[in-house]
Amino acid sequence: MAYTLRQAVIKTGLTKSTIQRYFQDPPLNSRQPEVNKEKDRNTEWTLTDDDMEILWQIKIYQSLGLRRPDVIKILSKSTMERQKELDKAISSLEQKIEEAKVYSTTKLIGNVKAISSNEMTDVMAEIVKTVKSEYHRIEDLNIYKNQFTDLDDINSDKYLLSIASLYGKIDAIDNECQSLIKKVDDLVYKVCKEKVTRLDSIKEGIMDLDIPYENKEYLLEVTRIYFNGIKDDSNELSKITLNILGFAKNGLKTTSYEVQNEVSKIWKYYDEIGYNHIGISFLLQVFIKFFSSDEIKRKLDDGNDKGFAWFMARSIEIYLLER
Numbered sequence: 001m002a003y004t005l006r007q008a009v010i011k012t013g014l015t016k017s018t019i020q021r022y023f024q025d026p027p028l029n030s031r032q033p034e035v036n037k038e039k040d041r042n043t044e045w046t047l048t049d050d051d052m053e054i055l056w057q058i059k060i061y062q063s064l065g066l067r068r069p070d071v072i073k074i075l076s077k078s079t080m081e082r083q084k085e086l087d088k089a090i091s092s093l094e095q096k097i098e099e100a101k102v103y104s105t106t107k108l109i110g111n112v113k114a115i116s117s118n119e120m121t122d123v124m125a126e127i128v129k130t131v132k133s134e135y136h137r138i139e140d141l142n143i144y145k146n147q148f149t150d151l152d153d154i155n156s157d158k159y160l161l162s163i164a165s166l167y168g169k170i171d172a173i174d175n176e177c178q179s180l181i182k183k184v185d186d187l188v189y190k191v192c193k194e195k196v197t198r199l200d201s202i203k204e205g206i207m208d209l210d211i212p213y214e215n216k217e218y219l220l221e222v223t224r225i226y227f228n229g230i231k232d233d234s235n236e237l238s239k240i241t242l243n244i245l246g247f248a249k250n251g252l253k254t255t256s257y258e259v260q261n262e263v264s265k266i267w268k269y270y271d272e273i274g275y276n277h278i279g280i281s282f283l284l285q286v287f288i289k290f291f292s293s294d295e296i297k298r299k300l301d302d303g304n305d306k307g308f309a310w311f312m313a314r315s316i317e318i319y320l321l322e323r
Helices: 005-012 016-024 049-063 068-075 079-099 117-145 157-164 175-189 195-208 213-228 233-249 257-272 277-291 294-301 308-322
Strands: 044-047
Touching: 005 016, 005 044, 005 049, 005 195, 016 049, 016 068, 044 049, 049 068, 068 079, 117 233, 117 277, 117 294, 157 175, 157 195, 157 213, 175 195, 175 213, 195 213, 233 257, 233 308, 257 277, 257 308, 277 308, 294 308
Parallel strands: none
Antiparallel strands: none
C-alpha cells in the first residue's frame, strides 16, 4: 500500500522534517521514497508499508528518549538485534511501573500547606504532560509488539473537503462543521493523544490540501473553534485534587469514602475520553510516582514527607489496590 508523506505524519505523529531527514541520510537513504511526479503542485513522496514500519520503529526509539545518532545506529542493526533492544526497553519500563507503587502506610495528614487554585493547576498541567508522555511510550511499544499489523489508512481528507465545501454557506461554529472536524480529530487521535499534536497535524493537513486559500482559512477557523471547546485536562484534574486537599485539611483518611470518591472521578475522566482500563491504571500509577517525587513535595509541601503530595499519592494507590 502507498502512503503520502502527510499520511505518514498523521499516522506516526512524526514531523515531516523528521521523516525526510531520516530517509535522506544513511542507512535509510537507499530506501528514499520515489517522487510522485504525476501532480502539478509540489511533488510528494510515496511511502510503502515497509517504509511505514521503519517510521514506527523511529517513533518508538524517540519515545524512549534516544537521540537521532543512537536511533540511526540501531536501524543499522539486524531485525533480531533491534528486537532485543526493544525487549530491554520494555522490561525497563515495566520495572519502573512496579517501582511507582509506593507508600504502604495509612496515616492522617498532619499540617497541610494551603495551595491556591492556580498553583494546583500549574502542578496538574505538569503532571498531565508527564502522564500522557509516559502512556504514549507504552502505547508505542505495544504497537511494535503487534508487529505493526494495524496500518489502516487514516484518510481525513474527505471530511476536511466536506467542511471546505461549506465555505460561504454556514458559520464555522455550525454543528455540521463541528461534527465533521470531530471525525477528523477522532482519526488523528488514534496516533496523537496530545491536544497540541493533534491540532498541528490537522492544520498541516489543511495546508496541504489543493483548495483555494479562502477555504483553508475557513477550515482553520472551524478547527480553532473545535479545539477551543475541548476540555482542559489540567483544569479538570486540578478541581479534583483541590477537593481532595480540602478533605485532607479536614482530617479525613485516605481510605475515606469522600476521598476515594474523588479519586474515582479521575478514573471516570480518563474512561470518558477513551483510555482502556489497563491504560487508566498505568496513568494513575504515574500520578502516584509523580506526587511521591521530591520535586512535587517541594512545590506543594515545602519538602514535607507527610504533606498533601503524600496524601494524594496514597489516596490513588488505595483506589487502585481496591479495584
